[in-house]
Amino acid sequence: MPKKECVAMILAGGQGSRLSVLTKRVAKPAVPFGGKYRIIDFALSNCTNSGIDTVGVLTQYQPLALNAYIGIGSSWDLDRRSGGVSILPPFVRARGGEWYKGTANAVYQNIDFIETYKPEYVLILSGDHIYKMDYAKMLDFHKEHQASATIGVIEVPWDEASRFGIMNVDEDHLITAFEEKPPKPKSNLASMGIYIFNWPLLRDYLLDDENDSDSSNDFGKDVIPRMLSNGEPMVAYPFQGYWKDVGTLDSLWEANMDLLGDDPGLDLNDRRWRVYSVNPTQPPQFLAHSAEVHNSLINEGCIVYGQVERSVLFPGVRIGINSTILDSVIMPNVHIAENVTIRKAIIGNDTIISDGAVIGEATPSEQLTVVGEELIIPAHSKITGIYDGEAVT
Amino acid sequence: MSEVMGVINLAEPMDNMQYLTEHRPLGAVPFGGRYRLVDFTLSNMINAGIQNVGIFVQDRYRALMDHLGSGKDWGLDRLRDGLFILPPDGHHHSLNPGDIELLHRHLDYFEKSRQDTVVMTGTSMICNLDFKEVLAYHKEKDAEITIVYKTGVPGPYEGLCTLLDLTSDQRVTGIEVDPVIPRSRNLSMQMYIMDKGLLMELLDQSVSRGETDWVKDCLNRNLGQLRVFGYPFKGYLGKIASLQSYYRTTMELLHPTISRELFFHAGLIYTKVKNEPPTKYHESANVKTSLIANGCVVEGTVENSVLFRGVKVGKGAHVKNSVLMQRSIIGENCQFEHVILDKDVLVSSGKHLMGAPEYPLVIRKKTVLS
Numbered sequence: 056m057p058k059k060e061c062v063a064m065i066l067a068g069g070q071g072s073r074l075s076v077l078t079k080r081v082a083k084p085a086v087p088f089g090g091k092y093r094i095i096d097f098a099l100s101n102c103t104n105s106g107i108d109t110v111g112v113l114t115q116y117q118p119l120a121l122n123a124y125i126g127i128g129s130s131w132d133l134d135r136r137s138g139g140v141s142i143l144p145p146f147v148r149a150r151g152g153e154w155y156k157g158t159a160n161a162v163y164q165n166i167d168f169i170e171t172y173k174p175e176y177v178l179i180l181s182g183d184h185i186y187k188m189d190y191a192k193m194l195d196f197h198k199e200h201q202a203s204a205t206i207g208v209i210e211v212p213w214d215e216a217s218r219f220g221i222m223n224v225d226e227d228h229l230i231t232a233f234e235e236k237p238p239k240p241k242s243n244l245a246s247m248g249i250y251i252f253n254w255p256l257l258r259d260y261l262l263d264d265e266n267d268s269d270s271s272n273d274f275g276k277d278v279i280p281r282m283l284s285n286g287e288p289m290v291a292y293p294f295q296g297y298w299k300d301v302g303t304l305d306s307l308w309e310a311n312m313d314l315l316g317d318d319p320g321l322d323l324n325d326r327r328w329r330v331y332s333v334n335p336t337q338p339p340q341f342l343a344h345s346a347e348v349h350n351s352l353i354n355e356g357c358i359v360y361g362q363v364e365r366s367v368l369f370p371g372v373r374i375g376i377n378s379t380i381l382d383s384v385i386m387p388n389v390h391i392a393e394n395v396t397i398r399k400a401i402i403g404n405d406t407i408i409s410d411g412a413v414i415g416e417a418t419p420s421e422q423l424t425v426v427g428e429e430l431i432i433p434a435h436s437k438i439t440g441i442y443d444g445e446a447v448t
Numbered sequence: 449m450s451e452v453m454g455v456i457n458l459a460e461p462m463d464n465m466q467y468l469t470e471h472r473p474l475g476a477v478p479f480g481g482r483y484r485l486v487d488f489t490l491s492n493m494i495n496a497g498i499q500n501v502g503i504f505v506q507d508r509y510r511a512l513m514d515h516l517g518s519g520k521d522w523g524l525d526r527l528r529d530g531l532f533i534l535p536p537d538g539h540h541h542s543l544n545p546g547d548i549e550l551l552h553r554h555l556d557y558f559e560k561s562r563q564d565t566v567v568m569t570g571t572s573m574i575c576n577l578d579f580k581e582v583l584a585y586h587k588e589k590d591a592e593i594t595i596v597y598k599t600g601v602p603g604p605y606e607g608l609c610t611l612l613d614l615t616s617d618q619r620v621t622g623i624e625v626d627p628v629i630p631r632s633r634n635l636s637m638q639m640y641i642m643d644k645g646l647l648m649e650l651l652d653q654s655v656s657r658g659e660t661d662w663v664k665d666c667l668n669r670n671l672g673q674l675r676v677f678g679y680p681f682k683g684y685l686g687k688i689a690s691l692q693s694y695y696r697t698t699m700e701l702l703h704p705t706i707s708r709e710l711f712f713h714a715g716l717i718y719t720k721v722k723n724e725p726p727t728k729y730h731e732s733a734n735v736k737t738s739l740i741a742n743g744c745v746v747e748g749t750v751e752n753s754v755l756f757r758g759v760k761v762g763k764g765a766h767v768k769n770s771v772l773m774q775r776s777i778i779g780e781n782c783q784f785e786h787v788i789l790d791k792d793v794l795v796s797s798g799k800h801l802m803g804a805p806e807y808p809l810v811i812r813k814k815t816v817l818s
Contacts, residue, residue: 323725340479
């Protein structure tokens with residue numbers, strides 16, 4: 056195999072249990088986002104746009120949809136003669152096998168894969184963040200600072216800093232301390248879960264970490280603190296721009312809403328930094344004479360007869376006459392009949408909502424309603440909260 | 449239908465398409481918000497299981513090659529068979545090369561293909577048709593050549609039609625090409641099914657007799673000797689023979705029953721994949737009865753129109769009964785009615801452009817109206 060300077064490893068095995076009914080059948084990185092994408096499209100597109108053509112995707116929980124989606128990587132231009140995308144599930148070796156125990160263990164179990172390319176650097180990414188980032192710039196930063204490891208950080212509001220892994224840094228970006236969810240943060244630079252390591256060094260640390268029976272085999276909890284305490288030069292790469300961890304239903308809804316408005320935080324229309332995805336074969340969207348659509352994102356294959364405000368519609372969604380969709384995310388192939396009202400909700404894919412149903416709180420409120428996938432919601436039912444097919448009132 | 453190969457003949461008349469065919473063959477003319485005309489016949493072939501398609505091109509075919517690429521988006525990037533683009537070989541054997549000569553130059557393509565039956569079409573007939581049914585009919589009639597036809601010419605008669613005379617048993621007894629006064633109501637859809645060996649033999653005969661035109665010369669002369677049948681197509685047909693019929697057919701897509709049939713009936717219509725984001729409607733957007741592709745940003749009013757991928761409509765603009773092709777940018781407060789913008793047209797704020805329903809105004813590709 057030809058040598059590669061940098062190999063990316065995307066951690067995509069997480070169950071994402073906080074996404075509740077949306078991750079019953081798929082892993083978190085495969086959850087639909089933004090009217091067209093799946094969450095992992097952002098990391099994969101960033102790799103391609105940054106010139107990284109060798110990517111391992113570490114899967115574990117419910118990998119079927121994710122594997123089928125990624126395929127041979129052609130949608131992200133990652134079907135390469137050398138390198139390209141490889142799906143890396145845990146597997147059984149001559150001496151047995153085991154599930155990925157933690158993020159560091161997942162990479163440890165794939166040391167052979169990385170060694171194939173003899174890289175100088177390894178880029179560790181998480182498959183569940185929404186952002187556009189040029190990893191090549193981060194790699195340059197890493198080289199300039201002659202660091203052993205570089206951690207991507209973003210400034211978060213001070214009052215939220217105690218929810219993140221916080222980096223304390225000096226004026227040269229050198230990390231002096233790392234605190235996981237500190238009650239009294241000394242800095243507001245949060246780790247984005249993006250790491251560049253010098254590969255030979257990381258390999259040694261992974262081998263040590265594996266031999267340590269007290270370790271939880273996690274980058275944030277074990278490997279990085281150990282490197283820091285050993286005095287390895289580690290720097291924080293400050294990222295400016297939109298970044299969102301969509302680990303909860305509320306944050307997933309918010310990230311979708313962030314795409315709307317006249318000047319959205321995340322610009323999907325930037326031709327220089329395309330976000331790639333698998334494109335379904337659908338005709339153009341049709342907005343009928345009765346349609347009223349404002350401040351929304353709508354994909355091909357949708358047929359809209361009703362009213363849509365501040366909402367995101369995935370491909371193949373149908374909205375009947377006199378139905379009103381407000382502040383909502385409607386996933387692929389959802390069919391909404393007539394006289395339906397949906398307010399501040401996420402509707403899972405392939406669900407059918409019959410005439411006159413009312414989904415979501417009746418008045419504008421903070422409470423998000425989530426309806427699972429492939430359900431049939433009877434006519435005139437009223438649903439709030441998280442719904443996955445139990446008896447409807 | 450793995451025993452059938454597809455042939456798409458792009459040497460088609462296109463004198464009446466104004467600027468739309470200035471840089472491209474008819475088959476590469478953008479249509480329906482995200483397609484090119486060739487996508488329809490090509491998808492019909494794919495959906496019937498045809499996996500070997502030869503596309504015969506005459507000139508100005510770069511746009512078509514860009515569009516088709518390796519054939520991947522139609523599932524035609526195969527180890528065996530797949531997509532073949534067959535350009536002229538550079539030797540002009542006659543002053544007026546017709547389609548027979550174009551086909552005859554690539555006899556070896558027919559020869560080396562392992563299929564025994566040929567489906568041959570042009571690209572001007574827009575429909576969602578099941579070739580499997582046509583093939584079954586061809587076998588049932590024990591026909592040597594089957595021609596797909598539709599009773600009744602869509603739209604007003606424009607003279608550019610091939611019409612069939614048929615017996616009650618659907619046997620084709622006569623063919624008229626572009627008559628001024630139509631004497632038949634059976635419009636040939638210029639789709640033929642026949643044995644590959646027969647086609648090769650007919651091509652060879654015709655070329656050796658100095659004939660040039662597949663329909664006028666070759667088919668017409670052989671009608672008496674061969675069992676030629678018509679297959680009556682009952683579905684929706686859009687026929688693109690002129691700017692007027694292009695515009696009219698495009699506007700017909702705004703009827704949901706027509707677009708549903710055209711885009712879904714026997715299978716999906718495939719086209720080149722572009723990674724456009726979903727279309728964004730701003731607060732000020734007002735869109736009615738329109739087909740809109742991905743990647744558009746709409747701030748103004750759009751009515752009875754078709755927007756291709758990546759079109760931007762500025763605030764206060766009013767676009768009515770118009771067709772805006774890829775990446776056109778419409779400035780604020782523009783007013784358009786009966787306008788066709790070719791690709792990459794930029795219209796700055798406040799412009800008023802107006803055509804007539806039976807004569808749309810066409811703006812040439814990459815025009816800047818500043």
